[in-house]
Amino acid sequence: MTAPATQTHNNAGDIARVLVEALPYIRRFNGKTVVIKYGGNVMSDDYLKSGFARDVVLMKLVGMNPVVVHGGGPQIASLLERIGKETKFVEGMRVTDSETMDVVEMVLGGLVNKEIVNLINTHGGNAIGLSGKDGQMIRARKLVFNMNKPELEVSEIIDIGHVGEVESIDTAVVEMLINGDFIPVIAPIGVGEDGQSYNINADLVAAKLAQVLQAEKLIMLTNTPGLLDANSNVLTGLQVAEVQRLIDNGVIHGGMLPKINAAVDAVNAGVGSVQIIDGRVEHAVLLEVFTDQGIGTLIYRDKRPAHLR
Ligand SMILES: Nc1ncnc2c1ncn2[C@@H]1O[C@H](COP(=O)(O)OP(=O)(O)OP(=O)(O)O)[C@@H](O)[C@H]1O
Ligand SMILES: [Mg+2]
Numbered sequence: 001m002t003a004p005a006t007q008t009h010n011n012a013g014d015i016a017r018v019l020v021e022a023l024p025y026i027r028r029f030n031g032k033t034v035v036i037k038y039g040g041n042v043m044s045d046d047y048l049k050s051g052f053a054r055d056v057v058l059m060k061l062v063g064m065n066p067v068v069v070h071g072g073g074p075q076i077a078s079l080l081e082r083i084g085k086e087t088k089f090v091e092g093m094r095v096t097d098s099e100t101m102d103v104v105e106m107v108l109g110g111l112v113n114k115e116i117v118n119l120i121n122t123h124g125g126n127a128i129g130l131s132g133k134d135g136q137m138i139r140a141r142k143l144v145f146n147m148n149k150p151e152l153e154v155s156e157i158i159d160i161g162h163v164g165e166v167e168s169i170d171t172a173v174v175e176m177l178i179n180g181d182f183i184p185v186i187a188p189i190g191v192g193e194d195g196q197s198y199n200i201n202a203d204l205v206a207a208k209l210a211q212v213l214q215a216e217k218l219i220m221l222t223n224t225p226g227l228l229d230a231n232s233n234v235l236t237g238l239q240v241a242e243v244q245r246l247i248d249n250g251v252i253h254g255g256m257l258p259k260i261n262a263a264v265d266a267v268n269a270g271v272g273s274v275q276i277i278d279g280r281v282e283h284a285v286l287l288e289v290f291t292d293q294g295i296g297t298l299i300y301r302d303k304r305p306a307h308l309r
Pocket of ligand 2 (some may be wrong): 071203255
C-alpha cells in the first residue's frame, strides 16, 4: 500500500531536514575521537542494544572514531548470585576478593565485552574487544578507600580488595585499532605492578581514556534521564564549579558520584564536551551526536559553549 502523496511529501521533508541537520555535526566530528561509556544498567534490552550498536557503526561510517568503554555491574551481580557468592558493598563499591575478581574478569572481559563486540559486528561494524590487560593498556593501582564517618575521629582505611583506580593508560593499542578502522571496545580491568587484575569503575576508565586520546567528546550512557536536581528534574547543563555543592547536599550520590567526578576531570583536562545521557532512549547516541536536540546533561567548565547544545 502506498502512502498518500501529502504524507509521503511530509515524511520526505522530515527526513531531508534530519539529514541536513546532521551535516554540521558530521563535519565537526570528522576524524575526531568520541569515547562512549556504555553503562551496565542499560544493557538489558535487546532492542536498545541493537540501536546502540547501529549508532556506533553509523558514527564510524561517517568518519568519526568511536571508542566504547563498558560497565557491567548487574551482569556481575547476576553471575555471583548464580554461583551463590555473596558480596558486600562499602559506599557503593563492591568489596572484591580474589574469587570475586575472577568472576568480574570473566563477566566484563568475556561475556559483556564479546557481546558488545558481536553486536557491533553483526550491524556492519568492525569491533575488537580488549581489557586493560591487553598491551598493558590500563595500568592500575589499588584504590585506597578512606571511610569518613562522623563517629570516627580519624578516617578509617578499608580494604576493598581488587578495586583499582587508573594509574596510566597507554593508548598505543587503541590508536593502532583506530588507525586500522576498527572500533575498540574496552572492559574496565586494569593490571597492577604486581601483575594483579583490578576492577575499575568504567566511568573512570572512559574519562581517562577520553583525556589521553584528547577526545572531542565523552558520552556517558546511563539509566537516568541525565543528572537530576533535588526535585528530580533533569539539569540540561552543569558547570564544573557547581558540582561540589550538589555532592555536599546529597543530590549526587551512589553511582552518579564516580560518574560526575570522572566527567569533571575530563572537562578540566580539555575533553571537548562531556554529556551524560539516558541510554534507555532509543538511539540515544545518534540523537546526541547528530541532531540539534541535545539530550541529557552537558558538563562544562566556564561558560556553556555557544556551539554546544
Ligand atoms: N543526581 C542524580 N541524578 C541522576 N542519577 C543519580 C543521581 N544521584 C545518584 N544517581 C544514581 O546513579 C545511578 C547511575 O549510576 P550507576 O553506576 O548505577 O550506572 P552506570 O554507571 O550507568 O552503569 P555501570 O556502573 O554498570 O557502568 C542512577 O541510576 C541513580 O540511581
Ligand atoms: Mg556506574
